[in-house]
Amino acid sequence: MAEEAVFDFIHMEAVSYVFQGGEKVSEDEAVSKLEHMGFATGYRLVERLTRESGRYKDELDIMKYICKDLWVTVYKKQIDNLRTNHQGVYVLHDNRFRLLTHMANGKQYLQYAPRYLAFTCGLVRGCLANLGVTCVVTAEVTHLPACKFQIQVQRG
Amino acid sequence: MTKDEEAKLMYGMIFSMKSFVTKVSPVDLREGYMSYATNKYCLNLYETPSKLKFVLNTDTHAQGIKELLHQLYTQVYVEYVVFNPLCPLNKPIESELFATKLDEVVKQSPAYASRPA
Numbered sequence: 001m002a003e004e005a006v007f008d009f010i011h012m013e014a015v016s017y018v019f020q021g022g023e024k025v026s027e028d029e030a031v032s033k034l035e036h037m038g039f040a041t042g043y044r045l046v047e048r049l050t051r052e053s054g055r056y057k058d059e060l061d062i063m064k065y066i067c068k069d070l071w072v073t074v075y076k077k078q079i080d081n082l083r084t085n086h087q088g089v090y091v092l093h094d095n096r097f098r099l100l101t102h103m104a105n106g107k108q109y110l111q112y113a114p115r116y117l118a119f120t121c122g123l124v125r126g127c128l129a130n131l132g133v134t135c136v137v138t139a140e141v142t143h144l145p146a147c148k149f150q151i152q153v154q155r156g
Numbered sequence: 157m158t159k160d161e162e163a164k165l166m167y168g169m170i171f172s173m174k175s176f177v178t179k180v181s182p183v184d185l186r187e188g189y190m191s192y193a194t195n196k197y198c199l200n201l202y203e204t205p206s207k208l209k210f211v212l213n214t215d216t217h218a219q220g221i222k223e224l225l226h227q228l229y230t231q232v233y234v235e236y237v238v239f240n241p242l243c244p245l246n247k248p249i250e251s252e253l254f255a256t257k258l259d260e261v262v263k264q265s266p267a268y269a270s271r272p273a
Contacts, residue, residue, distance in 0.1 A: 005239075008239060012241035102235055102236055102239035102240050102253075103240050103251070103253065104251065104252060104253045105252075105253045106252070106253075108252045108253070109242050109251075112242055116241065
């Protein structure tokens with residue numbers, strides 16, 4: 001219980017650190033820094049977490065791994081819903097994203113919510129990159145604490 | 157009087173009461189809980205190890221306020237303010253979720269349930 005708190009607080013501080021410049025720092029710059037941090041973390045994290053398991057059969061298997069094992073390791077719960085169009089676009093629904101549950105239950109703070117999702121987007125992108133899947137990950141939130149992560153796989 | 161003035165008055169009262177009590181009392185202030193009662197109301201104070209003060213004014217018959225204040229601290233304040241990156245700890249709390257949860261916890265407490273009608 002206490003260990004989760006450490007990650008939560010460090011993440012909070014990372015977000016406020018990146019936005020420290022005030023007017024000089026643009027939202028996009030700061031968010032992409034967070035995403036980059038997440039990417040590097042995810043890249044190494046997946047190496048450490050999949051030490052024992054064999055190669056994954058296909059892309060869908062890799063996505064299921066992200067939804068189940070990765071989310072459970074980092075956020076202590078699974079992704080609630082995974083959708084795909086079988087053409088390289090996957091949408092992950094989390095109805096109670098851990099980093100947002102303590103913030104609000106509805107629309108309050110909605111404009112600040114994307115800042116707290118950037119690191120996770122990078123984390124997912126880094127994990128997938130090291131598993132051999134190049135992609136772009138974006139996040140969307142309309143009703144806290146539920147959020148959606150969209151993964152678009154780059155092919156060819 | 158405005159909320160600000162009331163808060164200052166309350167803080168002054170609590171500060172002087174606490175220093176009076178610690179000087180006069182033969183035992184230490186137990187676990188940060190202190191209360192005084194007049195014939196109209198009762199003021200309950202819970203002070204956390206981090207010097208945060210929770211004050212609740214109740215009627216004279218309310219019971220179990222110490223546990224209630226402790227519960228409010230751990231289950232509402234820590235969960236929804238300390239963990240909320242958008243709540244600065246030195247400003248008035250603006251989170252609606254905090255207000256909702258606070259309401260819930262107080263309404264479910266036995267002290268609220270046994271209030272005179």
